[in-house]
Structure formats: C-alpha cells, structure tokens
Amino acid sequence: MKAPLAPGIRLITSFSRDSWYRGFILFLTFLFYTAYHLSRKPISIVKSELHRNCSTVIRPANLNITNNVTWCDWQPFDQDNYQTLFGVLDNSFLVAYAIGMFFSGIFGERLSLRYYLSFGMVMSGLFTSLFGLGFYWNIHSLGYYAFVQIMNGLMQTTGWPAVVACVGNWFGKGKRGFIMGVWNSHTSVGNILGSLIAGAFVSSSWGLSFIVPGIIIASTGVLCFFFLVESTSWFFLKIFSSHPLLQNSSSSEGLINGAISGEPQEVTEEHSKAISFCGALSIPGVVEFSLCLLFAKLVSYTFLYWLPLYISNVAHFDAKEAGDMSTLFDVGGILGGVIAGLISDYTGGRATTCCVMLIFAAPMVSMLLVCGSLVNGPYALITTAVSADLGTHESLRGNSRALSTVTAIIDGTGSIGAALGPLFAGLISPTGWNNVFYMLISADILACLVSSFISSSPQSARSLILIFLYQ
Secondary structure, X not given: OOOOOOHHXXXXXXXXXXHHHHHHHHHHHHHHHHHHHHHHOHHHHHHHHHOOOHHHOOOOOOOOOOOOOOOOOOOOOOOOOHHHHHHHXXXXXXXXXXXXXXXXXXXXXXXXXXXXXXHHHHHHHHHHHHHHHHHHOOOOOHHXXXXXXXXXXXXXXXXXXXHHHHHHHHOOOOOHHHHHHHHOOXXXXXXXXXXXXXXXXXXXXXXXXXXXXXXXXXXXXXXXXXXXXXXXXXXXXXXXXXXXXXXXXXXXXXXXXXXXXXXOOOOOOOOOOOOOHHHHHOOOOHHHHHHHHHHHHHHHHHHHHHHHHHHHHHHOOOHHHHHHHHHHHHHHHHHHHHHHHHXXXXXXXXXXXXXXXXXXXHHXXXXXXXXXXXXXXXXXXXXXXXXXXXXXXHHXXXXXXXXXXXXXXXXXXXXXXXXXXXXXXXXXXXXXXXXXXXXXXXXXXXXXXXXXHHHHOHHHHHHHXXXXXXX
C-alpha cells in the first residue's frame, strides 16, 4: 500500500504558479522597504549617545578633561542647544525627503522600477554609512552630518512610490486592504530591526549603528537588480514571447489579463501616457487623504525620532535600553496595519476606518503599544491600500501608470508632517515633554477631523479643502 502524498507537498502543490510569483514579489518588496526603514532608525537611537549625562559615565583615568559635564559627548552635540541641533539633523533628512517625494513619483512613472529601486537602495546605503564613518574619521562638523542627511533623504524617496506601484501592479482590489496591511508591517519590522541593530553597537562604537544598516540596504539593492519583476503584464508577455509553443496558446491572453489579481482586468499597455502632477491631484480623494496622512505621519515620525531620547531622559534608561523600549510603538504598528486593512476590506470604508482609529488614538499617546496600533493603522492604510485604490481609480480608464505619482503625492504630503513633527518636538521639548504630547494629541484630532469629512461627505470635503488651499 502506497503512503499518501506528504502533507507539506500537498500544501506546496495546492498553490498555482501565479500564486508563487505573487508571493515572491510580495516578499521581495517587503524586504526592500524593511531595509529602507531599517536604515532610517539609527539616528534616533544614537541621539542619546551623542549627548549623555556624563556624570553617570565612568571616566578613563588617563583622560585629561576640562568639562566634567560634557566630556563624554560627541561635539558639536555637547552644547546646551543639543536638542535644536538634533532637530537640524532630523529636518535635513525629512525636508529633503518631503520635497524629493513629489518628484520621485514622476521619475517612477517614467523609469524602470527595478533600476530606480536598485539605484536608490545602493545610494541610501552609501549615505547611511557615511554618517557612521564620521565616528571613525573623527568628524565634528554639523554641516557634514546635515549634508549626509539631506542626500540620504533624497535617495530614500526612491522607495515608497516604487514598491507600492509594484504591489499595486501585481494585486487586484479584492482583499487589497488586508494584503497591504500585512505587507505594510515592513515599516514597523524595519524600525524594530533598525533599533536592535543600532542598539547593539551604540554604546561601544556608534559608527557601526549606521554602517551595518547601510551595508544591509545596499545589499538589498543588488538583490532588487537581479530579481524584481515590475508588473504581471510585462512578466507574462516576456514568458510567452520567449516560448514559441505558448505564443498561440488560447489560455495565454486569459492568463495575462487575469494573472495575479484574481480579477478580470483590462491590460494596460506599457506605453500608456504617464499622468501629470495636476492630473493626479484631480483624482477624487488624493488631496483629502494626503492631508489626513500629513497629521498622522506627524505623530508617527515624532515617535520615530524622539521616543528613545524621551525614554532615556524621563526613565533614565541607557541608549540601548531606551531603543529596545521604543520598539513597542512599532510592534503596535504591525497590529494596527493588519487590523485597519481587515476592517476596511470588510466594511468598504477606508476613511471611516481611519477616523475611528484616530479618535481612540488621541487619548492613548502615552501608551506605546496601543498608540502605535491606533496611529500606524490609519497611516498604513492610507499609504498602501488607499494609495493603490486612488492610483487605479476608475477615472483613469485603465492607466495604471498613475500609481507611482499618486503614491508620491500622498506620501510626500505626509512627509511634510513627518518633517514638522520632529521639528516641533525639538522646539517644544525644552519647555516640558507634556507639551510635546499635547501637540501630538492635537495632530491626531486634526487627522480625525479630515478623515471624518471624507467618510461623511467626500465631495463636500474636497470642495472645502480646495477652497482653503486656493485662498
């Protein structure tokens, strides 16, 4: 008597070839953007090492010092205005990122996404490593670190529009909220890994806290060059054109048209005209969700850049312990992204889901795990499923090349909030950390108001917002 087929083999063979291709692309893009966020996190971990409470540090016996208070700090961050200097570094990156993002989507529509992502990740790795090399080269110039941050911010803009465009090209709208909610956990996974990797070196040699993540993202750029496939139509057309026996197959057209998405779709020609910036703005919902993301991302990035320093100052943890504790916010972000995706798929209300979660987020800003879930849930939903929905909106009549531009506009506007949040935190924190939390609560309320207008009356919301912008 022959034994039945092994359960594991039955499971593997139950998936179609299309499903394997789809899963592979999902895994690759997840890995790519995990690397992007992994390389952004070290600066927040290293801050508490660049400026420390030197009275608690054991001083080497052979060290000749003139200042007992700042002898262990890294110049120029040994001054009383160190928080302002940290704000300069944060905003050098974030302002460059916000400005560059609006142009990144335009480039993403017109260039090969594989080349674009590969170039962006390799260059991001270079500039991330250059920041860490300042430790070994004994550089104490604020201008050097600010320049590296600006260049890194510009290079990092290559990531988000490109990976969302790839995923949007491979997946249909059926369960897009859930799929992208799970997939978007790369943001939190990258933050967690970045915190752990940077924390492992920060107390002994903080330069490695940047160099190791820099090598990782550059390596994923090489991986992208060799393995990324941009869209289903391009992939299957290449397969059938290279196999003469399949060229006249009656199933080829159906496979290409319906591949991966699981839904009948009109095949978009590769030479479809890329949408203009103003054309993307005119898509219903783009302006509204962009403003909602601005406030949500303000909160998220304030936590990203200032939470470890806050924990270190208030709870008196060392740099590694503060970095590890800050990962609770990102763990909550993973849960929030999945929950938001599931609810929005089930209810069909993306804006309503965002609104409800933001209502509960405002009073929870001091509870890291819960706040991370409630803030990053809407953030994840808007930057993934909502962006993909709007980038393939029915008003585009099948022109999927708008996806990268729409994603860039939404995330670029959100990045303005990401730049403002850490800036305000740096300016407000000397007056007391409670005032920083009041700012975050206010931003949550504003995000909730915008999303409530969208969910209740999209056309009215759009009219009010556009009138305000043109005044």
